[in-house]
Amino acid sequence: MEAELLVHLGEIDERRLYRDWAFPSMFAFCVGELGFSEDTFKFQFTASRACRDKLRQAQDLLRHRIPDGDLATIFEKALDLLIEQVKTLTLKSNGDPGWFVLGGGMHDLISSNLAGDHETRSDQSWSGGR
Numbered sequence: 001m002e003a004e005l006l007v008h009l010g011e012i013d014e015r016r017l018y019r020d021w022a023f024p025s026m027f028a029f030c031v032g033e034l035g036f037s038e039d040t041f042k043f044q045f046t047a048s049r050a051c052r053d054k055l056r057q058a059q060d061l062l063r064h065r066i067p068d069g070d071l072a073t074i075f076e077k078a079l080d081l082l083i084e085q086v087k088t089l090t091l092k093s094n095g096d097p098g099w100f101v102l103g104g105g106m107h108d109l110i111s112s113n114l115a116g117d118h119e120t121r122s123d124q125s126w127s128g129g130r
Helices: 002-014 017-021 026-032 049-061 071-094 106-115
Strands: 099-101 125-127
Touching (some): 002 026, 017 026
Antiparallel strands (some): 099 125
8 A cells, every 4th residue: 555655646746746736845745635744754774683672572561552552652752751861860960961871771871870870981971062
């Protein structure tokens, strides 16, 4: 089904048929005519087997809250939680919201912050400045 849709959308775009329906662009056609969301984005990345396994585990654990196992919903909830934890831990650790430990992952970040280990070495930390 998705392949057929993509073929049709490609034909509409190539022949600029969206103009026949008074849309200035293919994007406007997809949002206005087909009901696609402007606020939806596609992410594609390559992950390790361990990451895939963790994703499957998260789907299983969250089956009662996210019955269809939608990965976008799981990622959004995970990112919300991660951001909140990092903000809380880093503000408790030194008051600098830009401080972040790279390396061992979230478990090590949480463990080191809870243990009060705030050693900052140039190969293990990143001070973000925007």
